[in-house]
Amino acid sequence: xPADIVVDALYKxxxxxxxxxxxxxxxxxFQIEKGELFGLLGPNGAGKTTLIKCISTLLIPDAGSIxxxxxxxxxxxxxxxxxxxxxxxxxxxxxxxxxxxxNLRYFAALYGVPRNQVKERIDYLLSLMELKDKAHTxxxxxxxxxxxxxxxxxxxxxxxxxxxxxxxxxxxxPYFAQFVRNFIKHELNQRLGKTILLTTHYMxxxxxxxxxxxxxxxxxxxxxxxxxRLKRSIxxxxxxxxxxxxxxxxxxxxALENLLxxxxxxxxGFTYIRMGTDNPERLLSRVIDFIQHRxxxxxxxxxxxxxxxxxxxxxxxxxxxxxxDA
Amino acid sequence: xxxGLRIDVLIEEVRKSFLILLAYPIEIAxxxxxxxxxxxxxxxQGRALIGGLTSSSFGKLAGTTEFIPYVLIGAIVSTYMFSAxxxxxxxxxxxxxxxxxxxxxxxxxxxxYILVGKGxxxxxxxxxxxxxxxxxxxxxxxLDITLAKILxxxxxxLLLIVGLYGIGFAAAALTMLIKESYGLLHLFExxxxxxxxxxxxxxxxPITRAISIFIPLTYALIALRGLLLGLKFDFWKNSIILxxxxxxxxxxxxxxFYKIEKRTKKTGTLAHY
Numbered sequence: 237x238p239a240d241i242v243v244d245a246l247y248k249x250x251x252x253x254x255x256x257x258x259x260x261x262x263x264x265x266f267q268i269e270k271g272e273l274f275g276l277l278g279p280n281g282a283g284k285t286t287l288i289k290c291i292s293t294l295l296i297p298d299a300g301s302i303x304x305x306x307x308x309x310x311x312x313x314x315x316x317x318x319x320x321x322x323x324x325x326x327x328x329x330x331x332x333x334x335x336x337x338x339n340l341r342y343f344a345a346l347y348g349v350p351r352n353q354v355k356e357r358i359d360y361l362l363s364l365m366e367l368k369d370k371a372h373t374x375x376x377x378x379x380x381x382x383x384x385x386x387x388x389x390x391x392x393x394x395x396x397x398x399x400x401x402x403x404x405x406x407x408x409x410p411y412f413a414q415f416v417r418n419f420i421k422h423e424l425n426q427r428l429g430k431t432i433l434l435t436t437h438y439m440x441x442x443x444x445x446x447x448x449x450x451x452x453x454x455x456x457x458x459x460x461x462x463x464x465r466l467k468r469s470i471x472x473x474x475x476x477x478x479x480x481x482x483x484x485x486x487x488x489x490x491a492l493e494n495l496l497x498x499x500x501x502x503x504x505g506f507t508y509i510r511m512g513t514d515n516p517e518r519l520l521s522r523v524i525d526f527i528q529h530r531x532x533x534x535x536x537x538x539x540x541x542x543x544x545x546x547x548x549x550x551x552x553x554x555x556x557x558x559x560x561d562a
Numbered sequence: 563x564x565x566g567l568r569i570d571v572l573i574e575e576v577r578k579s580f581l582i583l584l585a586y587p588i589e590i591a592x593x594x595x596x597x598x599x600x601x602x603x604x605x606x607q608g609r610a611l612i613g614g615l616t617s618s619s620f621g622k623l624a625g626t627t628e629f630i631p632y633v634l635i636g637a638i639v640s641t642y643m644f645s646a647x648x649x650x651x652x653x654x655x656x657x658x659x660x661x662x663x664x665x666x667x668x669x670x671x672x673x674x675y676i677l678v679g680k681g682x683x684x685x686x687x688x689x690x691x692x693x694x695x696x697x698x699x700x701x702x703x704x705l706d707i708t709l710a711k712i713l714x715x716x717x718x719x720l721l722l723i724v725g726l727y728g729i730g731f732a733a734a735a736l737t738m739l740i741k742e743s744y745g746l747l748h749l750f751e752x753x754x755x756x757x758x759x760x761x762x763x764x765x766x767x768p769i770t771r772a773i774s775i776f777i778p779l780t781y782a783l784i785a786l787r788g789l790l791l792g793l794k795f796d797f798w799k800n801s802i803i804l805x806x807x808x809x810x811x812x813x814x815x816x817x818x819f820y821k822i823e824k825r826t827k828k829t830g831t832l833a834h835y
Contacts, residue, residue: 328661333585345574346669
C-alpha cells in the first residue's frame with residue numbers, strides 16, 4: 237500500500253543566508269502509511285509546525301520534496317489541499333461572530349463540497365460532535381471545548397483522507413482534552429480510517445495515541461519508531477525521580493557516574509528531577525550528596541522510562557525548553 | 563487566470579461578510595447615517611468658496627457651472643474606488659485577526675477567489691451607499707436621473723469596478739508583504755484625489771491633467787458627469803479606454819498578487835501581523 241505522506245530530505249530555513257539564520261527543518265525524511273496515526277514530537281521550536289505548514293502548502297520548502305496522497309506539494313498544491321484537513325490547537329480558527337452552521341457552510345464551499353450535499357454533511361458533523369443544540373449559537377458564546385469540537389467538524393467538512401493535527405489539546409481542560417484524544421484515536425483513525433499526522437509536546441498523548449512517533453529536535457528527526465520499541469531501546473535503564481521543594485537548574489548539576497540522562501521540570505510548586513540510570517541506588521547517594529543543601533527532598537521513586545524519558549535520553553533536550561515553535 | 567472559479571465560493575464569501583457586518587449593529591447605523599453627513603460639508607464648502615451652488619469661473623474649466631453636483635458625482639464614484647481598495651487591501655489582514663487566514667489559504671480554493679468574493683461584497687455595500695447618495699443628489703440638488711441614463715451609468719460603473727479589482731489584488735498582495743498598509747493605502751488615496759478629477763477639474767494644472775489620463779477613475783468620472791450633468795463627452799472613447807485599462811490592470815494585479823503570495827510562502831511571513 238502506498239504511503240499517504242512522503243517527506244524526503246526536506247529543508248526549510250528562515251532568514252536564509254542572513255544573520256540569525258534559522259534551520260527550522262534540517263534534512264528531514266519519513267513516510268506515513270495509509271491509515272497510520274503518526275506522532276511528531278518535540279519541544280517548542282523543534283520545527284514541527286514548520287513541517288506541518290510545508291505539508292499543508294502554506295510554506296514553500298527550500299529543498300527536498302513532499303508528496304501527499306501521491307501529489308507533489310509544489311507542483312499540485314490545490315490537489316494536495318483537497319486531500320488534507322488541518323486542525324490546530326487554540327481557539328482562533330473559526331469566525332466567532334458566526335454560528336456553527338454558518339461557519340461550516342462557509343468552509344464547505346471553500347473545500348468544494350457539492351451544494352446539494354452541504355446540509356446533510358453539516359447535520360452529520362454537528363451530530364457527530366454533539367453540537368446540534370448549539371447549531372444556531374454564535375461561536376463566541378461556546379466554551380473552549382465546544383470551539384475545538386467545532387474546529388474538528390470544520391476539518392472534516394470535506395471528508396479528507398489525511399489529517400494534519402497540530403497540538404490539538406492545547407488550552408483545553410482535562411475533560412475536553414481527553415475527549416479530543418479519544419475522538420482522534422477511535423473515531424478518526426480507527427473507525428473512519430483517516431491517516432493522521434499529530435504534532436504534540438505532550439508525550440503521554442503521543443504514547444497513548446500514536447502507532448509510530450518521530451522525535452524532532454532542532455529541525456532534525458533524532459529517532460523514529462513505535463512508542464513500545466523506543467521505550468524498549470532504553471529498557472535496561474531505570475528512572476530515578478526525586479520530587480523536591482526548592483529550585484534547581486539543569487546547568488548546576490555535575491556529571492555524575494551512572495547518570496545517563498537528566499530532566500528537571502517544575503509542576504505545582506514542586507521540582508521533579510528525573511534521571512535515567514543503570515544503577516539507581518548508587519546514583520541516588522551521589523545525587524543526595526549534591527542536592528541536600530540546595531533543596532528539600534519530598535519523595536524518591538524508581539520507575540520505568542516514559543516516552544518523555546526516552547526523548548530526553550536520545551536527544552539530550554527537554555520537552556519543556558525553548559520558546560514558540562518554529 | 564481565474565480558471566475553475568466557483569460561484570458558491572463567491573456567494574458564501576459575500577454571505578459571511580454580511581453576517582459578520584450584521585453582528586455589529588452600531589456599525590450599520592454609521593453606514594446609514596454617513597451618506598447624509600457626507601453631503602453637508604460639500605454644500606457648505608461650495609457656499610463658502612463660490613457663494614452659492616454655481617460658478618461661472620468653475621464652468622470655464624469643468625464645462626459646467628454646477629459646482630456641487632460636480633463634486634458630489636466625484637465623491638460618489640470615489641466611494642467605489644476607495645472602498646474596493648481598502649477592503650481588498652485589508653481582506654487578509656482581517657482574516658489574520660480572526661485567526662482564520664491559514665485555514666482559508668490551506669483550502670483548495672485559490673486565495674484570489676476569496677478576494678473576488680470580498681470585492682463583490684464591498685461593491686454591494688458601496689452600491690447601497692451610493693444609492694442613498696444619489697437620492698440625496700436627486701431630491702436636494704435636482705440631479706436628473708432618468709431610466710434611460712441608468713443603464714449607461716451602470717455600464718461605466720461596472721467597467722470601473724472590474725478595474726478596481728485589479729488594483730485590489732495588488733493592494734492585498736502589498737498588505738501581505740508589508741503587513742501594516744494604512745499608510746500606503748492613504749497615500750494611494752491622496753494621489754488619486756490629486757491626479758484625478760474627483761474634487762476639481764484636473765485642467766487647473768498641466769501636470770495633474772497629464773497624469774490623470776493614466777488613471778481609470780478619470781474616464782469613469784468624465785462619462786458619469788457627462789451622463790448626469792448633460793455634458794459633452796465621447797461615450798465610445800471613454801468606454802474603450804476603460805476596457806483597455808481593465809484588460810491591463812486585472813492581469814497585472816493578479817501577477818503582483820501571485821508573486822507576492824509565493825514570496826511570503828517562502829519567507830514564512832504569510833500569517834504574520
